[in-house]
Structure formats: structure tokens, C-alpha cells
Amino acid sequence: MRVSLSKINVQQKACRMDERMMQSKVTILGIPFDNMTRKDFLKELYIRLNHDQKTFLVTANPEIVMYAQDNQDYYELLMQADFIAPDGIGIVKASHALGTPIKERVPGFELMLGLLEIADLEKKNVYFIGAEEDIIERTIAKVKEKWPHINIVGYHHGYFNHADPEMIEKVKLTDPDMIFVAFGFPRQEKWISNYLSQVTHGIAVGVGGSFDVLSGKTKRAPGFVQSLHIEWLYRLIKQPSRYKRMSVLPKFLQEIYKQKKKEKN
Numbered sequence: 001m002r003v004s005l006s007k008i009n010v011q012q013k014a015c016r017m018d019e020r021m022m023q024s025k026v027t028i029l030g031i032p033f034d035n036m037t038r039k040d041f042l043k044e045l046y047i048r049l050n051h052d053q054k055t056f057l058v059t060a061n062p063e064i065v066m067y068a069q070d071n072q073d074y075y076e077l078l079m080q081a082d083f084i085a086p087d088g089i090g091i092v093k094a095s096h097a098l099g100t101p102i103k104e105r106v107p108g109f110e111l112m113l114g115l116l117e118i119a120d121l122e123k124k125n126v127y128f129i130g131a132e133e134d135i136i137e138r139t140i141a142k143v144k145e146k147w148p149h150i151n152i153v154g155y156h157h158g159y160f161n162h163a164d165p166e167m168i169e170k171v172k173l174t175d176p177d178m179i180f181v182a183f184g185f186p187r188q189e190k191w192i193s194n195y196l197s198q199v200t201h202g203i204a205v206g207v208g209g210s211f212d213v214l215s216g217k218t219k220r221a222p223g224f225v226q227s228l229h230i231e232w233l234y235r236l237i238k239q240p241s242r243y244k245r246m247s248v249l250p251k252f253l254q255e256i257y258k259q260k261k262k263e264k265n
């Protein structure tokens with residue numbers, strides 16, 4: 001039986017594609033992303049939680065990747081993370097362009113919701129820190145309403161001197177299983193890295209503007225906008241002040257193109 005060469009080529013290509021799909025880490029501009037679905041992340045985090053393993057979770061979008069490119073200290077800090085989740089369609093698209101596709105976008109907000117569900121089921125100790133004073137109050141009220149079995153061991157707004165060790169000392173005393181830090185990057189990851197070096201267990205994650213969303217201060221894009229993967233555009237229209245932050249995106253695309261070219265040679 002004769003099998004055409006082109007058929008073999010197609011099969012080999014598909015195999016190589018499968019192998020790449022199996023890659024557990026996908027590196028984009030030096031940042032090693034964990035190639036897992038939201039469900040896989042939550043499974044792993046659940047296991048670590050119940051084995052009392054200290055965990056630093058980062059959810060990184062293109063802005064974070066670009067910031068890490070220009071700031072060595074921040075880059076090194078990200079390298080201490082136990083997991084880096086691909087937050088944003090830009091990361092997923094870049095991974096496809098580089099030929100090492102990431103399975104799916106894992107928004108930080110959704111990981112936070114999943115972790116809160118786990119905390120509710122397991123009656124875990126949770127600390128919330130970040131956002132403006134009235135927003136953190138509203139966030140806590142929402143958490144109590146939606147996840148009544150969470151043991152809220154403490155909360156605080158995010159406008160204090162982040163270099164002051166007093167807050168870390170206070171949080172440590174409550175022995176949280178999870179700590180959500182919502183200061184925006186790079187502040188939240190810097191604070192977490194200081195905090196984690198002083199404790200033996202718990203999951204710590206920076207969740208950016210998630211308390212603003214959970215409290216109802218800002219709205220997530222409607223479902224159809226999310227499914228079109230243009231949530232970033234929706235946010236930009238709602239909050240034009242984000243323009244400056246987003247202006248790194250063309251540079252991100254340019255860098256991806258450069259990485260792709262380098263890998264080809």
C-alpha cells in the first residue's frame with residue numbers, strides 16, 4: 001500500500017503539534033507560563049493547599065511581561081513564582097504565533113473565584129488586602145454573602161506604606177491559607193514576595209483590580225465581548241486612562257515577532 005508523502009507530512013506535523021500542546025511550560029519573552037486550563041490550575045492549587053505547601057501564584061498579562069523585560073528585579077521576583085497563569089488573550093495569541101500554543105486564557109479574576117469556592121467548601125482562612133477603603137468593605141460584604149463558610153481572618157485597604165513590615169506582621173498572626181493582594185502590579189508581587197519569605201504555608205496571589213469587580217465598582221465586560229476576546233477594548237473604552245498602560249502592547253507584538261524570527265534561524 002502506498003501512502004502519499006504529503007499525508008505523512010500532515011501526520012508528522014499533527015504529532016509535532018500534539019507534542020507542543022503537551023508542553024507544561026511555554027516561555028514567552030523569558031516568562032515561563034504554566035500551560036494548564038483554569039480547572040487544572042485549581043486542581044494543583046487545591047492539592048498544594050491541602051499539603052500545606054507555600055504557593056506564590058502570579059497571573060501575568062502582556063503588560064506584566066513587558067514590565068519584567070525592562071525591570072530585572074521584577075523579572076527575578078516572577079521567577080520565584082510557583083505558577084504563572086496566562087492572563088489575557090494577548091499571551092495566548094503570542095503562544096500560538098510562537099508555535100507553542102497555550103491551552104486557554106486563565107483570567108486572574110476567575111482563578112480568584114475558583115479559589116474562593118474552594119475556601120468556602122474547605123472552610124479555609126482567607127485574608128484580603130488591597131483596593132480603596134470602601135471597596136474592600138464592599139468586597140468583604142460580597143464574600144460573606146456568596147461564600148458564607150470562608151473564615152475571613154482579616155482584611156485591609158491597599159493604601160498604606162507597602163514597605164512597612166507592620167502589615168505583614170499582622171497578616172502572619174492570622175495564619176491565612178489564602179491571601180489575595182489587590183494593589184496592581186508590580187506592587188502586589190513585590191509585597192507577596194516579601195511576605196512569603198516569612199511564612200511556611202498558604203497560597204498568595206496578586207489579583208489586580210479584582211476587588212473593584214467583585215465589589216461591583218467596575219463591571220466585567222458582557223459575555224459576548226469576553227467571547228470575542230476583546231475585553232481589553234471594552235475596558236479601554238470604559239476607562240480611557242488605561243491607554244498609557246496599554247501602549248506597551250504594540251511593543252509586545254514587536255518583541256514576539258522578534259522572538260519568532262530568532263527561533264526560526
Ligand code: UDP
Nearest residue numbers: 130131132158159182183184185208209212
Ligand atoms: N491599589 C491599592 N493600592 C495602591 C495602588 C492601587 O490597593 O497603592 C488598588 C486599586 O485601588 C485597585 C487595584 O489596586 O483596586 C488595581 O489598581 P490599578 O488598576 O490602578 O493598578 P494597575 O493594575 O493599573 O497597576
